[in-house]
Amino acid sequence: MAITLNYYPKKVKRFSTGLGQDVGSLRSMIDMLQVFVVGSSIQRKAKAKMSWQFGDEPELKNSILNKLSTEPVLLTTDDLASEYPKKTGKPAVWKIRSVLPAIMDGQSIAKNEDESIPTDPSGNVFKTPMRAWPIRNFISSAIGLGLLNWNRINGNISLTRLGKQLAEAKHLVSEELTSDELTLLQLAFMSYPYAVAFLRSLENNKDGLNKFQLGETFGFAGEAGFTSFGEELYVGALTEAYESGDSFRIKKIKSNWESTSDKYIRGIASMLSKLKLISIIPQPFSYKNPKTGKNSHFSLTAYKLTGYGRENLGIALGRSKHKRTTKIITWDMLCTKGNVVYIRTIRALILMELDNSNGLTAGQIANKINANKVNKMPIFEGTTISGEEVSDHIKGLNGIGIQIDTSSSNKYVLKDPLQDFEIPITASQLPKKDNVQRQQDELRPLLAHVDHRYLQLVELALDSSQNSEYSMLESMTMELLLTYLDFDGASLGGANKPDGIAWDSDGNFLIVDTKAYDNGYSLAGNTDKVARYIDDVRARDSNRTSTWWTQVPESLNVDDNLSFMYVSGSFTGNYRKLLKDLRARTNARGGLTTVEKLLLTSEVYLTNNKYGHTQLLRDWTNDAIEHDEYYDQLVANI
DNA sequence: TCGGATGAAATGCGACAACC
């Protein structure tokens, strides 16, 4: 499924992705990408500047330098953009405490707090570093453009494949783009919904549109976070100022009368024009000149589609022979201000329902959302969605560049393929979600290599009604071990036999006991059984009732290399003492493994080459049994 | 103007009190 609901146990770093207010220079954007390329010229420049400009935090500096030379380069927003706080009325601090300020210049000459001018080691004055906020906007836009990845769990930012291509393309130092860069960036922008929306608005306007006209339909128009001054107000005030000949007021209006949406549009326009997709033209407005009494005119900047723009729009919209581009949507783009979790969730669910259908009416979408399991979440606070609300949201989604058409039967149809994205929900927002789904949602984003059907283990481990001699929990657990974790062995089941046995080419032998209990598995009364199995395989006595041990290769040293493992959803009772007794009694390593731990260790095993059977068996038989005792460490290794 | 810059509002977060 393209859109998934993921549950996060812990707080995740907040970072608003998709749009950027202050992004103008594409050269800075590309330079930023090169920071992620070990040994690139930009990296060398960054390191050189960090050597004298970095604040007095050697550990922080070394940590960043280390990350810069470790492939793949992974940096958090703090590593990339944090700054020393600015004091009101004083110049921004020129000392840096992150990497991007080292290569991204601000607009003014660096000043000390007392307004004196510092010099660099060569004795020259230098530009003050770009502030953290504009830098964050660059990162945010690069994520929206599919050039950078942002990992919500650990906050790491890394290059995408396209980002790497662009970072390694032929470069210039000036703002001018090489043809390689132009090609790659045009491709990126045609997957960037805002840019497509922008071009689409211009398509049928031969005379071009100014930022206010574009603002009427741009983004979630009119919402907080997408405010526009509006053409009427702006042009009206400017006409008045011109007619009264008030040049101070003219200047004031021109430089200050701009709101969020207007700013976004100017930024996107600036980039699209550098990509040759639009041209910038003057749009005249007439007024009566106060001195001459004749009609005169002033101009606003307007934007017009170029031939390249029309061509690329055709690619984005899948016209003629082209296939529609996949549009990049992030959860964070779906609302920026106010009750964001609620609104983003609703909008994401609308997209999800449309993505899963060939067309739905507003009422049908509302019904589906109201019936959705996540509707039990407190973030919905028991409210229900109406068809009218759905229609409003869809209008906004069209505004950010996702094309949702209305069919003749009043059905909404999603035209764009969407890149996979997630609806992230954190623990505090979901206190009462039932255990199974909650834990599955929590694990899902962590499991990149383990097949997600094994998430069923979570459900099976808690459902004691499923217990039988040949339980699903047992067979799935053994299937995981034998199919994915490179063990040989068998799923046995039945009386007087272990649930499962496994061994590997290193000579390790493992007895697996699984049991499903909704309230946790207690070892009390369940240790004798496993002790007997251990004795069985060591004794190899053919007179015993069960001779399951004949399946175990005789080459294995079951006296020294035998381990046992209990698998369940959770464990209760005084299991530490019972486990210790059992280990001593059998002289074997052994432990209790929750299905969560089983899945996480499996993921680590499949992810990390250095984590083999030795580490796997150690983790299955150690004393880290409760969630808090293993979770952080395992997740850190994924 | 372009390409960011900025003070302040909005929001999050830890700690500790208060309240079932």
Add this chain to the structure above:
DNA sequence: TGGTTGTCGCATTTCATCCG
């Protein structure tokens, strides 16, 4: 008494215009 909720003050994030 224990677990949840309220709140106070500080920290971080994001706005909404501002500006050299």
